[in-house]
Amino acid sequence: MKRFIGFIKKEYYHIFRDKRSLFILFGMPIAQIMLFGFAITNEINNVDIAILDHSKDADTKEIINKVSASKYFSINQIIEKESDIEAIFKKGKVKAVLNFEKDFSKNLIKERKATIQIITDATDPNTANTISNYVNAILAQYQKELNKDVTVAYQIIPRTRMVYNPELKSVYMFVPGVMTIILMLVSAMMTSISITREKELGTMEILLVSPLKPIQVIVGKVFPYIFLSIINAVVIVILSIFIFKMPVQGSLFLLALESILFIISALALGILISTISATQQTAMMISLMGLMLPVILLSGFIFPISSMPLPLQLISNIIPAKWFIIIIKGIMLKGVGFQFIWKETLILMGMTVFFIGLSVKKYKIRLE
């Protein structure tokens, strides 16, 4: 135990005397969560749109009113003819044009359908997509109001409510993802780097010749990072609660346990990486390319897994981060208990055991 404490102390010196490690450990989580929270956003606010109304009747007026009343859009301009559309897009300020067909109300009553064209500036496909979704939502709402008047049966007005993220705040979606990335980064990359550093410097050899058992050496190296990762997770949760006002719906205790499970699986991956890389640079490259990229691209953090091609969907299953994101989204956003996430937890546990087993085996081979 005394040896262990000495080891931890040494590791503490390494971390706190190295500005680069310190930055990755403590600067990064805060910078990332701020970046994702504030800068990268799927929301739209007061997007400038233009109206081209060929009918100018009661229905189109009502729809225009509804659109301009929503905080997502502000009507920048009313144009009169089709040829104006291109000119207005070229100016760049207006992101979408709503084009009502001629005799909108008449068609609606007579043929029970009327057309509205939503033209969006797709140079920014994400925004274009969001705009079109929002306009569609407003239209759907209006359609329902119309139906209410004609059919007695539809007296209950169904309200479209965005569950879990009523204001469609993207930061709610990003917090679990950022937390996953940070824990992966700190746990896997930092441990693999710190272990390979000892290999590179030759101190690992000295440690292995000492009476310390290899397992003690590894646990001693990894332990401080468990502790630091937990601190990081706590910082992220606190930031998201107090700065982004994102409530944690579920049990904090469960969240902590699941996070520790994920941290351990990431640490095992870190050890695994350190056994196959000879230098710090290699360890860093493998961590970045082999862990960070899949975590960012394939875990469902940014791109929904359901819209990926099948092969990628299958690959995403072997990424621990995917399961962890499902778990913490469940706990943080939906407030679910263990009974809803036990399957994911079990998968994550299985992966963790597998990684630990593999890295112990690899580590022994390396010793030979």
Added chain:
Amino acid sequence: MSNNHVIKVEGLTKMFGDFTAVNAITFEVKKGEIFGFLGANGAGKTTAMKMLIGISTPTAGKANVAGFDVFTNAEDIKKNIGYMSQKFALYDDLTVKENITFFGGIYGLSRKEIKGKSEILIKELEMEKAANKLVGSLPLGWKQKLSFSVSLLHDPKIVFLDEPTGGVDPITRRQFWEMIYKTANRGTTVFVTTHYMDEAEYCDRVSIMVNGTIEALDTPKKLKERFKTDTMNDVFLKLARG
């Protein structure tokens, strides 16, 4: 095994697949002896040494180090030996004192022992002023000497030095060898590998490895007589070229 022999090796062999890195070597090292372990790069020196210090399991043969068998008691061997690798292996981002405390700690010394020993050690090395400086800021020669002293912290029976003077200036090398003599006089056996043939002359006995086998083992004087040369360098060249 007689009490006089702290290392006793018989037919020690290490194979990596089909490749025989160390081929049935046999030798003994006496207590308090300075034993030079020579050989060209790739001759099998490091592999042989790794088996003796308990971090590599031999394929065949027998070896007893500090009274313990390398097959069954590798952990006990580790407690009784010191090791200094060819790469300088203290922590650059720890101070001199912190390094001593850390390595003393992993060898299980008590806080009191560490305190006492580090005071003596720092005084002997005349590093009083540098005691609280980061090791990374010290000149290489100082680091090597410190590294050697740290490997002796727990009073090992044998100390293994793997090319300890690589890249060090002649004056520091001279001082380093004085430290080795002092250590041997205290009864600690010194097992040293080196590239410098002039250093081989300082050893009590020298073994020369070629392609995994020990081709010669004797005192430097007798080896020179046998090969009818004036320097160990020539002995080595004659052997290595076959």
